Amino acid sequence: MSVTDVAEQEVVPQSRPERIVNDFAIQVATVNGSGSQTANLVLLRSIFQMGVPVSGKNMFPSNIAGLPTWYTIRASAKGYVGRKKEVDFLVAMNPETAKEDVLTLPPGAAVVYDEPLKLKDLRTDLVFYPVPFDKIVGGITHDAKLRRLVRNMIYDGVLSRLLSIDREQMEQALRKQLGKKEKAIALNMGALTAGYDYAEANLPKQDPFVIEPMNKTQGMILIEGNAAAAIGCLMAGVTFVGWYPITPSSSLCESLIDYLKKYRRDPETGKSTYAVIQAEDEIAALGMVIGAGWMGARAMTSTAGPGLSLMAEFTGLGYYAEVPAVIFDIQRCGPSTGLPTRTGQQDILPAAVLSHGDTKHPMLLPSSVAECYTMAMDAFDLAERLQTPVFVMSDLDLGMNAWMAQPFAYPTRPLDRGKRLDAAALARLGEFARYRDVDGDGIPYRTVPGDGMPAYFTRGSGHNELAQYSERADDYANNLDRLARKFETARTLVPRPEVDLESGATIGLIGYGTSHWAIVESRDQLRSEQGLKTSYLRLRGYPFTPEVMDFIDRCDRVYVVEQNRDGQMFSLLRMECTPAQVEKLRSVRHYVGLPLDGRSVTTELLKEEQGS
Amino acid sequence: MSVTDVAEQEVVPQSRPERIVNDFAIQVATVNGSGSQTANLVLLRSIFQMGVPVSGKNMFPSNIAGLPTWYTIRASAKGYVGRKKEVDFLVAMNPETAKEDVLTLPPGAAVVYDEPLKLKDLRTDLVFYPVPFDKIVGGITHDAKLRRLVRNMIYDGVLSRLLSIDREQMEQALRKQLGKKEKAIALNMGALTAGYDYAEANLPKQDPFVIEPMNKTQGMILIEGNAAAAIGCLMAGVTFVGWYPITPSSSLCESLIDYLKKYRRDPETGKSTYAVIQAEDEIAALGMVIGAGWMGARAMTSTAGPGLSLMAEFTGLGYYAEVPAVIFDIQRCGPSTGLPTRTGQQDILPAAVLSHGDTKHPMLLPSSVAECYTMAMDAFDLAERLQTPVFVMSDLDLGMNAWMAQPFAYPTRPLDRGKRLDAAALARLGEFARYRDVDGDGIPYRTVPGDGMPAYFTRGSGHNELAQYSERADDYANNLDRLARKFETARTLVPRPEVDLESGATIGLIGYGTSHWAIVESRDQLRSEQGLKTSYLRLRGYPFTPEVMDFIDRCDRVYVVEQNRDGQMFSLLRMECTPAQVEKLRSVRHYVGLPLDGRSVTTELLKEEQGS
Amino acid sequence: MSTPVAPPPVPGKKVNHIGLEPVAYRGGKTTLCAGCGHNAITERIIDACYELGVEPTQVIKLSGIGCSSKAPAYFLASAHGFNSVHGRMPSVATGAVVANRKTIAIGVSGDGDTGAIGIGQFVHLMRRNLPMVYIIEDNGCYGLTKGQFSPTADLGSTLKTGVVNDLPPIDTCALAIELGASFVARSFSGDPKQLKAILKAAISHRGTSMIDVISPCVTFNDHDGSTKSYAYVKDHDEPLGDISFVPYFEEIDVDFDPGTTTAVTLHNGSRLLLTKLAEDYQPTDKQSALRLLHETAVRGEYATGIIYVEPDKQDFLDLLGLVDEPLAFLEPSRVRPGKAALDEIMESFR
Amino acid sequence: MSTPVAPPPVPGKKVNHIGLEPVAYRGGKTTLCAGCGHNAITERIIDACYELGVEPTQVIKLSGIGCSSKAPAYFLASAHGFNSVHGRMPSVATGAVVANRKTIAIGVSGDGDTGAIGIGQFVHLMRRNLPMVYIIEDNGCYGLTKGQFSPTADLGSTLKTGVVNDLPPIDTCALAIELGASFVARSFSGDPKQLKAILKAAISHRGTSMIDVISPCVTFNDHDGSTKSYAYVKDHDEPLGDISFVPYFEEIDVDFDPGTTTAVTLHNGSRLLLTKLAEDYQPTDKQSALRLLHETAVRGEYATGIIYVEPDKQDFLDLLGLVDEPLAFLEPSRVRPGKAALDEIMESFR
Numbered sequence A, B: 001m002s003v004t005d006v007a008e009q010e011v012v013p014q015s016r017p018e019r020i021v022n023d024f025a026i027q028v029a030t031v032n033g034s035g036s037q038t039a040n041l042v043l044l045r046s047i048f049q050m051g052v053p054v055s056g057k058n059m060f061p062s063n064i065a066g067l068p069t070w071y072t073i074r075a076s077a078k079g080y081v082g083r084k085k086e087v088d089f090l091v092a093m094n095p096e097t098a099k100e101d102v103l104t105l106p107p108g109a110a111v112v113y114d115e116p117l118k119l120k121d122l123r124t125d126l127v128f129y130p131v132p133f134d135k136i137v138g139g140i141t142h143d144a145k146l147r148r149l150v151r152n153m154i155y156d157g158v159l160s161r162l163l164s165i166d167r168e169q170m171e172q173a174l175r176k177q178l179g180k181k182e183k184a185i186a187l188n189m190g191a192l193t194a195g196y197d198y199a200e201a202n203l204p205k206q207d208p209f210v211i212e213p214m215n216k217t218q219g220m221i222l223i224e225g226n227a228a229a230a231i232g233c234l235m236a237g238v239t240f241v242g243w244y245p246i247t248p249s250s251s252l253c254e255s256l257i258d259y260l261k262k263y264r265r266d267p268e269t270g271k272s273t274y275a276v277i278q279a280e281d282e283i284a285a286l287g288m289v290i291g292a293g294w295m296g297a298r299a300m301t302s303t304a305g306p307g308l309s310l311m312a313e314f315t316g317l318g319y320y321a322e323v324p325a326v327i328f329d330i331q332r333c334g335p336s337t338g339l340p341t342r343t344g345q346q347d348i349l350p351a352a353v354l355s356h357g358d359t360k361h362p363m364l365l366p367s368s369v370a371e372c373y374t375m376a377m378d379a380f381d382l383a384e385r386l387q388t389p390v391f392v393m394s395d396l397d398l399g400m401n402a403w404m405a406q407p408f409a410y411p412t413r414p415l416d417r418g419k420r421l422d423a424a425a426l427a428r429l430g431e432f433a434r435y436r437d438v439d440g441d442g443i444p445y446r447t448v449p450g451d452g453m454p455a456y457f458t459r460g461s462g463h464n465e466l467a468q469y470s471e472r473a474d475d476y477a478n479n480l481d482r483l484a485r486k487f488e489t490a491r492t493l494v495p496r497p498e499v500d501l502e503s504g505a506t507i508g509l510i511g512y513g514t515s516h517w518a519i520v521e522s523r524d525q526l527r528s529e530q531g532l533k534t535s536y537l538r539l540r541g542y543p544f545t546p547e548v549m550d551f552i553d554r555c556d557r558v559y560v561v562e563q564n565r566d567g568q569m570f571s572l573l574r575m576e577c578t579p580a581q582v583e584k585l586r587s588v589r590h591y592v593g594l595p596l597d598g599r600s601v602t603t604e605l606l607k608e609e610q611g612s
Numbered sequence C, D: 001m002s003t004p005v006a007p008p009p010v011p012g013k014k015v016n017h018i019g020l021e022p023v024a025y026r027g028g029k030t031t032l033c034a035g036c037g038h039n040a041i042t043e044r045i046i047d048a049c050y051e052l053g054v055e056p057t058q059v060i061k062l063s064g065i066g067c068s069s070k071a072p073a074y075f076l077a078s079a080h081g082f083n084s085v086h087g088r089m090p091s092v093a094t095g096a097v098v099a100n101r102k103t104i105a106i107g108v109s110g111d112g113d114t115g116a117i118g119i120g121q122f123v124h125l126m127r128r129n130l131p132m133v134y135i136i137e138d139n140g141c142y143g144l145t146k147g148q149f150s151p152t153a154d155l156g157s158t159l160k161t162g163v164v165n166d167l168p169p170i171d172t173c174a175l176a177i178e179l180g181a182s183f184v185a186r187s188f189s190g191d192p193k194q195l196k197a198i199l200k201a202a203i204s205h206r207g208t209s210m211i212d213v214i215s216p217c218v219t220f221n222d223h224d225g226s227t228k229s230y231a232y233v234k235d236h237d238e239p240l241g242d243i244s245f246v247p248y249f250e251e252i253d254v255d256f257d258p259g260t261t262t263a264v265t266l267h268n269g270s271r272l273l274l275t276k277l278a279e280d281y282q283p284t285d286k287q288s289a290l291r292l293l294h295e296t297a298v299r300g301e302y303a304t305g306i307i308y309v310e311p312d313k314q315d316f317l318d319l320l321g322l323v324d325e326p327l328a329f330l331e332p333s334r335v336r337p338g339k340a341a342l343d344e345i346m347e348s349f350r
């Protein structure tokens, strides 16, 4: 596969066993716009339905049609859902990339390919299965458009046969995909069957890869992180959404719109208990959110890097005017425009300190679709509790790919609307001082227009405790100190890390977000291949909670694993750690635009360990 | 003075000597828009002309007329030009602040005040000089508008008498200020004389403060940092300026416009060898600069915090598309709108990492008006040499206040236009690859439209060495690594720090920008009052050069002194230092919107030292 | 506390129809220059709200940054106010109004705030026809940053520094009409009668009411070609050499009959031609409104009055189909769907 | 290398008046969808430059972000190009053109790039009358982010997802005229003859030439109310269930006479009414141009042709009073004043 980083040569090709069951990666190389998504999702879903843990990763180009695209499905009995660099089973449909795709396969891999591509002679250490797609599709329909469309379904049929994927599961998956479109289902099933039949008749099994039923996915769902986050927002009772389309974040708001339409219209009047506004740009999107949040609505936006940059000024206003706002950053790779369809964790440091003039912001760091759901709810609660913009740092890999999960639990905690002044509080406090630290936690009481409580004048400018304009040095410093105190309160409120202290381990790993899945796998590799035990802390929020420092203290060396060039979380840690802790910190960075894989972590860590 | 931080109580009031010569601070408290600027500058300039080192700091409100404003003039035989917290001689003209201004004076201070304010009884430990301004001005002119205007000149006269400031020098300073407006000069001199005469007749000298001639300002100039930077840009051969007005940066571009008009019109045709465009906002301003820089022009903009935030996206584009741009950030205090007329160093961290997706930028850190001049030239050379946006981080204190300096030297170094491909280079390289690291320094060769060399397609998106669109992992990583290499090259090119290693000192101070002047004074205080020797490193550029790490290594403890809440430079250092170095670093922070003073540094440092 | 509560009305005192005294409509003390047109507009907003009997606590006051944008602090002290960031008040207002449809939103902006950095948000606000009053306090310059040109500066006008404005002005009224605002007016800060009447109409209108109010900056705005311009005065009256000096002016008042053109002499001596729309002018036709604006502009005049109005145009809240209650105040039970909904959603992913 | 140099013309081969073959005007292979209107516009730019004998290396190509903004990569391979950031191409173009006045700048933008995020910079570009050709490839949607509405989407049009557009479209031509652009035209990507002619005129004009080219997005744009709309097709032609499937379309071509109206049926079955301006239409009067735009819009038609032109209007470079040579190439001696200048300046601070 031409755009990915090539599998490391250090991974010594072992002589493959005869049967490799539920532990390999399939990659389908097509051209985007050619309608392969249905075929790929059916493949993914049918394996999932067979009870085999599975993950799917879409590597698509930044255009709409005509460029190479790759879809990787990984079946893993052990439940690994991170990226696996080595492709075991290639479906080569794209003439442009087929050659390079084949050349980068590890020995022993299998290749289903479009016969005219003549890939057979490229290598002798692979298994080749030529399939005459055009010929087969000719037998299915005469409509040229439909032919292009169902052509992809044929490879599903071929794979069903070669990998022993249950054809009934495929049909069920197809029905799930296409809904009630019987004609479409019939047509696609025809193609699937044709592929199956062709394989049965012409392609004797020569490779070791097979899918066998398990029961590891019972009751689970398959969902994309952006949809999960949207459901979280829905359940958080979001009432205002201001957004501007940008890959890979658009699908968050677009799913949310669908859910809101369905579940948030007043049953009697049909009217909406929410508003979604497609703004003219990201500055306006956050401006609207700030306006709505100031007014007391639960308000959010969703964006990616370029939008984050544009939101810098308003984020600072939100910080200083103390207005709640929830900002999802579905991180993508590089600058404006960068690689908008590639993943990364490259906005961590800029988001943490976004804006000018001494600002810092809480961040939530979901690793899983389940956390996209729960942290969406956490974010609204935190934003209102802390009266400040809160960032949820997801990424393209998490947001736009399908992941397995247990069904999400219905929230048990009521909405936390934070410190809102009411008559009782006013009576207790005697006086309303918008920016006074009454409780010692840096969080003042607020009122909103229309709630009957006293008004105040909101401004980014310097102000005293009574929200009056002030340029006094003491007022300014007091306010800054209180805001710093509030950030310390945030430290006690953001989600705590997940810590796995392995007894006897001297090495620790710190990771966050989607890097988690590679780390999980790498730890197993280190244990099984090197006998190396590791402890692990997965960050779930920023500012750092005491557990983080404890963890570092307990380890001899700590590897901070992340998907950016500059070691951004590593830098944030370095900013806060004691020298003894800094001494222990190492940075493992990955910045190629593709999801991090376990092997890269293992290799990098071992290299460092040898050096240290 | 009501907006300033109150002088520390720890500074034990010593019994004052009888005569305090050339070592005290005068503060004039007026209302802005009342025309006190001429009177204040005449005062400043006449002391300067008497050969006494002097500095002037304007603390003005964020409106146009009617709010309190303070102007502080410090005379210092020792040449200290940083802020001095204690005011020794107050001119109280503003009824609104007079009381608080008087109450915060140290014992022994003197107060000239408008008689009707009746300040006399507020304290017994001060010297009071009541002056009936309205009565005196009544004798000068009958025009009400003119009365308001020349009223302030009266206090110059009073001070001339009380402090022994040469009246001829005052007249000369007034002429400098008003140019050839003889009528205005006569009127103002009348007021001055009236003030002098009044003082002579009615105000026997009771305070110890006097100005005596010295010869410490011979040949020197008095200039604001923004004007100095403008002269630097002029001499750097700037050809394109895109800007948007914002305090405290506007005067940079406005002075520059004046100079360009005068010195950069073609003598024959009268046409301009430059273009200045007032853009519609800061996004457009930097967009224009990027467009012009891409085209090969020497292009710049100037802004402050809110503009910096708005420039985030384009800065990232400039970083990745590798377009030279010079950005002056005249830092002010706080968020949008913050305290736009207060100073700070609060954009250091955001500027260093401005934009999303792994970016970092060189910064130049002028401390003096002389460096505003030289670093403006350095910035253009660096931006073209490195093909990247370069920030010059000045601040309100430096940019908008008048500072003494030796006249600027004419540049001896020719303009460095960086690596521009020409026919010879093309022949040598064989092929033009826009983003290839030919020389190993991370800096590629560039061509510009119209130079006859091969064209390329510029984009922020992923590209290979040939500037072709690419989403390949290897291309992306290679490019990022080269950019990181280029940043290492920047490390060798930015101005080196100024290091003063004091033998026997175990304590080091690191400072930058205007904090320098407080540090200089604090070191003297530490030495003379505590017998404490300190070494000192003044940062002049970012990324950090090896001297910085060397310096830390040589010290036991290093105090990083800066004017922000979050210890922003301290954080950048922490990100790069070895654990042993981190161990030594302490943060001294000042964030009240007013320039840092030496006493605060001393106090803070001693407090920490006692703790450590 | 920053928000004094209006004292209970004393019998016999002047009150409006909701029983509030004029003082209930006042705000903080202005920090603008004496004689600044913006102050006069503030007074008219106070008058209009008082006379209409607007409930002050139902109002929200929003602005960007500039001298003009400080104005909301100077009226209706008991209303919430938001002095946001430069040029981006429209988006803040959009979020705020949508979040609570029961509020009356008064936005105050400057010609720089709206015409330069904010023109993009202005365009989209007009297009959305968000119910609010949007006032541009238009002085043709950037007051707060000391007098640079704004995009509404007239062709050929000069700065204090002598820089001449070469670009044609943007006509915010023509733009607003073109873009879909449903109430567009122009007035003059020194015409209290007309301005108050327009403000009352604007507050009463449902949809975006855009009012461009010519509001001289007595300190910086300065037209060349007049022998009484600030520049001219400066040259001939030498003592005015102090750049930090702000002359003190009385506010200008004019009042003239509809259908006539009145020349107003500004403080700096320059003349402003105002054409008051005739009483029979029909402001409901877009084309004639635009023609009128262009024709008067060509003659160097400003047409003042209500230039265009489309009383029945659907506003943005209608388009959004919101519930009647403010979104901000919906009960948790109305915004968090029940378990059945989540179950149904989960089922779809199985 | 990314910039092939045109081969020397072979005798007998078709060349233009500067001796270049058509191939010298081509660019990289398009990565847009087959049948996308944007590709047709690319072809016309190539034709127009070839026929005019434009020197390709004298051209700079600029764009924002979007499918449309990718187009500059597909024409004039030997010209420098800059694919900048979303909506901000006008500022980059302004800097570039001012830095080198000898270049011919062709800017390509989308209706989202210009009408949404970029409308502020668009307004100010038009106002400055910067000499450049500014093309909006207008498909009423955001192609690259998969079909959301743009601000030029027609009232009542629907997304694939069923979302209906409630807001009126922004007419970029009316806006450009209102704001001071000196050449304003509208055309259709499928009308090669007219589009090429307009492009040639636009390149020849001195000042901002703004051309709004209706350019259907075959993949996402989708008008409701037509029984052949995409939504309709989807419902009734079930196999099209794959959301990632992009159908392959032929480009549309129309050819009709000036002064007539023609109906074009788009790929999704919707109809577009194009009214070609008559040959005797006088595009020099602002008022009539605006009236024409409004009247045709009310009838649901698009007026195509050169709608407004002001041939002698001063352009931005004139206003700036620049030297004749490109600023970017001035010798050091012309941009760094001599020692005497610095001495004089220093003296003023003594």
Ligand SMILES: Cc1ncc(C[n+]2csc(CCOP(=O)(O)OP(=O)(O)O)c2C)c(N)n1
Residues within 6 Å of the ligand: B244, B245, B246, B247, B282, B306, B307, B310, B336, B337, C065, C066, C067, C068, C069, C085, C086, C109, C110, C111, C112, C113, C114, C137, C139, C141, C142, C143, C144, C145, C150, C217
């Ligand atoms: C992002 C940003 N850029 C620049 C400024 C500086 N600034 C403050 S007010 C202003 C212009 C105000 O002009 P206008 O809106 O016409 O208001 P006026 O003062 O004339 O009433 C500018 C440029 C700012 N506050 N924020």
Ligand SMILES: Cc1ncc(C[n+]2csc(CCOP(=O)(O)OP(=O)(O)O)c2C)c(N)n1
Residues within 6 Å of the ligand: A244, A245, A246, A247, A282, A306, A307, A310, A336, A337, D065, D066, D067, D068, D069, D085, D086, D109, D110, D111, D112, D113, D114, D137, D139, D141, D142, D143, D144, D145, D150, D217
């Ligand atoms: C700051 C920023 N926000 C959002 C995006 C995502 N984005 C890319 S193209 C585009 C819209 C393109 O629409 P249009 O200009 O009409 O071009 P089309 O694709 O329709 O030709 C958007 C929103 C971006 N690249 N940058």
Ligand code: SF4
Residues within 6 Å of the ligand: B064, B065, C031, C032, C033, C035, C036, C037, C038, C067, C068, C139, C143, C144, C216, C217, C218, C219, C220
């Ligand atoms: S500077 Fe001008 S706009 Fe600002 S307050 Fe003064 S008169 Fe008004």
Ligand code: SF4
Residues within 6 Å of the ligand: A064, A065, D031, D032, D033, D035, D036, D037, D038, D067, D068, D139, D143, D144, D216, D217, D218, D219, D220
């Ligand atoms: S998505 Fe639409 S605009 Fe984009 S290339 Fe395809 S047809 Fe053209």
Ligand SMILES: [Mg+2]
Residues within 6 Å of the ligand: C066, C068, C110, C111, C112, C137, C138, C139, C140, C141, C142, C143, C150
């Ligand atoms: Mg203004």
Ligand SMILES: [Mg+2]
Residues within 6 Å of the ligand: D066, D110, D111, D112, D137, D138, D139, D140, D141, D142, D143, D150
């Ligand atoms: Mg479009």
